[in-house]
Amino acid sequence: MPKENIYHNVPPLSQEALFSRRKKLAKNVVLLAVKYIVMVALAVFLLFPYVFMVSKSLMGMVDINAAKPMLFPKSGVYFSNYKVFLDYWPYFRNSLVVVAINGVFIPLTGFMAAYPFARREFKGKKIMFAVMMSTIMLPGAVVMVPTYVMFNALGLVDNLASQWVTAFFGGGAMNIFLMIQFMRALPKDFDNAALIDGANMVQIFFKIMFPMCFNVMVFIGISTIIGRWSDFQGPLIYLRTLSKMTIAVAFYKQFSASGASSNFTNVRMAMAVCMTVLPMILFLAFQKQMIGGVKIGGIKG
Amino acid sequence: MRDSANISSGLVSHKKLGFKKWIKRDYGCYLFLLPIISGFFIFTVYPVVSSLFYSFTDYNGIYFSHVGFFQYQKIFSLGYGGMLKDVAYSFGITFLYAIIAVPLGMVLGYVVALICNREVKGVRVFRLLYYMPTIIPGVAMALLWADVFSLNGIANQFLDLFGLHSKFLEGEDSAFATLLFTSLWGIGGSVIMWLASLRNIPPEMYEAADLDGARYFTKLFKITVPMSTPMIFYNLINAIIGALQSFDTYAMVGRGPNDCLYFIAVRIYETAFGGGNQYGLASALGWLLFAVIAILTMIMFFTNKSWVNYGDGE
Structure with missing residues (x-):
């Protein structure tokens, strides 16, 4: 017996039930959004070293020896x-x-x-x-x-x-x-x-x-x-x-x-x-x- | 099942077997095992026996003049020439690192897996991104962290925003914490494993719990976590044994400032190949490490029944 059959014969929902279902849906959407934010933040955190490595490998001598270290090259990109x-x-x-x-x-x-x-x-x-x-x-x-x-x-x-x-x-x-x-x-x-x-x-x-x-x-x-x-x-x-x-x-x-x-x-x-x-x-x-x-x-x- | 096993090997009984018949039946298997058996004797048995022997000598690669327990006496004595303090520190710091870094990575990996587990699209991509940092060669990471955490590096620049400053890997009191922090980039592997183990939990369990009106955290601690315990156990043993032997830090910090990160694997390496050629002493330290690992493994194996759920038939 496929599972879906159980749900096919459900009687129509009352107004209240419909409302609570919508509320639940809204809650799920928020939850999902939070999940995505956490996941993206984590990906940024974990990939930071690699991105930084690539970025620094493209810097020129001026950027490297600047008093303050920088995340991205400022004075040109040096593939050389x-x-x-x-x-x-x-x-x-x-x-x-x-x-x-x-x-x-x-x-x-x-x-x-x-x-x-x-x-x-x-x-x-x-x-x-x-x-x-x-x-x-x-x-x-x-x-x-x-x-x-x-x-x-x-x-x-x-x-x-x-x-x-x-x-x-x-x-x-x-x-x-x-x-x-x-x-x-x-x-x-x-x-x-x-x-x-x-x-x-x-x-x-x-x-x-x-x-x-x-x-x-x-x-x-x-x-x-x-x-x-x-x-x-x-x-x-x-x-x-x-x-x-x-x-x-x-x-x-x-x-x-x-x-x-x-x-x-x-x-x-x-x-x-x-x-x-x-x-x-x-x-x-x-x-x-x-x-x-x-x-x-x-x-x- | 039994029959099929008999057909595939062609055997009737294990015990009533003449030598000729035995060889005739099994020689194929032994041929297949030949590389690993010879490898076992050349690269395991012989080194293990000689290492045990070296540990009772003052062998330096060329000759030895004494045989006895003196290397172990040296390791365990506090007096003149005794190493107890140093060795105990190495074991202590290694153990501390293993006991913090491993569970930390596992718990964080588990939490991440719980977040990515259900009803989220694009898990595959994230899974891939999380795993990426673990395949970057350790030496490359070492250079990178040395740069990020240098006195004038990007991490300190970030701390400056809050009016703080740290010596990170170069400070005796901050090096350990910094090292732990960098170990966070290795959680990708554990995330993948946890995701797989979470998928293996039968959905019927959750459906039953839903019918009973269980809340999320009830389900988490009554179903999800108990069902993951075999994997928790297995991975805990493996990861701790691995971390106790960790040599990866050597490229990044060496022994650490003022020898504060002198892990046991690094000490053994330096004792043997760091210039002194103290092969006997290094072997004795190796056996000490083996003893610690063996004891830990035993403890975990014998206590696991009380807190590990192996399900039916295990």
Whole structure:
């Protein structure tokens, strides 16, 4: 029975009832207006840093060095500040290599690990799952020093490979857990039908699970890329030579060294804006998967 | 269900299985797990074991000359060369930050989600706008906040309107509050999650409450909040564990003025890689952090039954 039927046979309203209904409607409109005002105010508040960053990146030297800081450029707009991007291009390239490898192989190896846990039975599944999940609790600080020592022995210190080599060995317990949760919810009929048709595990994995889990993998890939793009602790520990650094840490080194360049806030803001371009584009292009992924990630397993 | 599981794995019983049959049946699964198993041994087991060992030595990357409990003794002693005061301060300030910033972000995110939740058009756009600041690289944000909160910056100019002035990140008594304030820009993720969890509450519950004439706040505290508790719980654990290990502040404030923001993750980093190469001490501090996180996780897991509503069948 559709719900609407209940309301169709309602007797005509009395004058009083009509009045109170109108009053209620007016109250709702006011409430809605208040909601919108709050929401817009919040959006302005949250977007302020970004707008300010962009605005400052377009200011000329006069505006930057004015006694009183200003919100918007007064004496002309200087797009030439963005030339700084060319100086930073080598670091961008390093970062692109790191995020590309991580963004592809972390979801892929994670997906490979999640598949048997979610869809198959095998000996030792329970204990392996428990061990994997317990690694979530382990702080990075515990393994930081020995990993560094190991990488040093392997010649990976001051080598860009240190930033992507782990992508081929798993992909983070949290990501795998997320994929397991997602895969468990998919109907088993697909696998069974394929099995009956004589498909093997690899075929099921690539031809059935892969397309069905594509969105989750996109989410994990994109959030890995965004995370690695801004990651700064890893490169700070492992990369020494400036020419080998990723953009985040190269940028940090440049502006923490301050000195002469501290007067060029506009140029540095332009650089900061350049750094945000890739995450922004990726996020907007994949917003469906991103928002969907944040939702799955937040809902407890 | 049981049958389908059997077909898909081809197994009959778990226990009566010879080695050959077992390998024949399960080798596919193990091959799929090969990367993560090898990764687990290389990047988790080995570092964990050696880190535990380092923490009982004075290892500096090249050699060690002593083995014993002295690193832990150093951490827990107050006398000459003792670090108890400093370490306790680092843990204290980290814990304080986590315990304020995380619930603050969650509560504010929840309120925002409640505002955007129902009968409002354009939620999608707002949701997107709120999430935007969280994807700006931390280093870029660090530069920006340093500029906004500089002594002659835009924030102070705003305060001037009220005849006030603050040193913000450069003042020992204002740096912590300023840092907390900047953490507000990260609520976008929690807003999205709360919106999703609010949508998952069955509308029948509200309809029933409406029939009983329930008011908005009755519904909020009797239906909406209790139905969100599994997510509150889960996110609380995750976010606090994350915040205890937070290193993000390093780019913005370093150790803070007069070391007032010397968070534990920053201390461990500086101990190991800040010049002294005190790998043994850094490992011991890492294990201390692990102990704190483990205890917190246990407490939250064992107490959650009293205040978390998992619904039926959980």
